[in-house]
Amino acid sequence: MPLTAPETDFRIQPTETTAHFHFGDPGPLAALTEAEKVQKSHAWDRKGGACSVTAPWREMIASLEQRLVAAALRKLRPSREAQGVDEAQLDHHVDRPHAKPAKLREARFSDFPGVAELKQRWGLGEDSLENWNHLWRDNPALCHVQTPMGWVLEAEGRIVGYLGNIPLLYRYGGKTLIAATASGFVAESKYRAISFSLVSAFYRQKSVDLYLTTTANESTGKLAQAFGSDPLPQADFDKVLFWILRPHPYCRAVMKNLNMPRVLTDLSAFFASLALHARRVVRRRRPRVAVNGLEIKEMAISEIGDEFHDLWMHKVRETPRLLADRSPSILQWHFQAPGDTRTARVICCYKSAELLGYLVIRDDRDQAGGLRRSLVSDLLVRDDDSEVIQALCTGAYAHAKCVGSHVLELQGFPEKVRSAFSKSKPFMRKYPSSPFYYKAEDRPLHAALAGSSSWYASPFDGDTTFHAPRPIAFS
């Protein structure tokens, strides 16, 4: 539930596929004596015509990269810090010292102004009535189930707490499951003692097979667990792989966000981008094309057609896994929110005119601070073919470069997908806790989902990539 966007741990860790010289990784130097380090530092190593950087320089570059990337990622954190707004100041909105009794009830469309104001005040950004219509009137899942659109805590005729409830369709073992994902959890501080009642209402609702929380922070994750949810068993969902595409603008955005003086910003960005660029060249941190008769084509979300249905049906019949419904109409609904300032495109992989896989990439542009990000929002490949996945990875990289993104990110997906992406040596950052929790109403189903192989969790799940009609706000 997002319970708000997850807080990110910005410690950079080495990826699984890179053996040495990663952020925070002392690499081979750690095993050397001081004398050997000095000796090695004076050696120039030529390979393939390219002059690689000697060990101390590598360390310096790594250190610089580490600081830069960590600082930049703080700025990538979606409106998280905004929640850390001065609570004392915000509490003036509440009559201290005595908050009036609050009542819990189902949310309705007429609550929109109060909820939007509450969410904005607590740093969850702007919302729109069009977005509410999208989620709770145009949602394809509503053809299968009628669930509350959420719950509110109301006191003195105004909204003091809110939790959204978005119905979604899933497939598992040949069956369609009704899932609900909690979204936009917020409560005024005076009412947080009873804010659990919103979460309690979420877990008490009827006609739901699966309860999902996909953007939890540490405390909301604990709350989900208190109501019987378990953390996602799929490995590495909390680790984001990323590639820096444009070192100089990336570094400039970082420096700008650090509020450095203009001169220092330019100078630092110049040297930092040099370091990152050198690093990228040395480590060859980019996907390379290795395609056998595969054709990559990019299209708009609105062009998703029947061939996607065939691929989806094939995936449903593959090994039994819990899959968010990806039928064409749902894909279009998911990625076409009204008023969304972000763009999503589909990168398709064909062989002999047959669709073998696709990747949806979302570009977050013109964010405060100037940082631009492309996120792999969905990916589906017939039989999880590694060659197709790598071809899509290459396509995603090329797309992100083409649209001017500074960084490309991949979060979630099973090991086979991640390992294919990891071949291009991404950087990695880690969340401090799992953002993804689940609870199945049916105990045998819950037990079946305890295995990692039952999952294909990605940003497509839950409310992770539901488009808000606003750019991500950086703190």
Added chain:
Amino acid sequence: MSLRSVVLTQFAEVAQEQGRPLVPLVDDLPLADSGLDSLCFAIVVARLEDLLDVDPFSVENISFPMTVREFVKFYENASK
């Protein structure tokens, strides 16, 4: 043991388990200032449901308690 004691005992036990500093539980103390967070209250309510077989927080459209006194009263009314 009175209902009040049962409730306050749960406050203390959960606070200790969750490592939260609990302030003296006087009647007029706002729940939000007790030191317990929403997770703690979720646990308290779950345990009280086990002990008393009532969950007054599951009822919509009734006024939820904001102080310790109201919280105890809330359970007293629900247990009747």
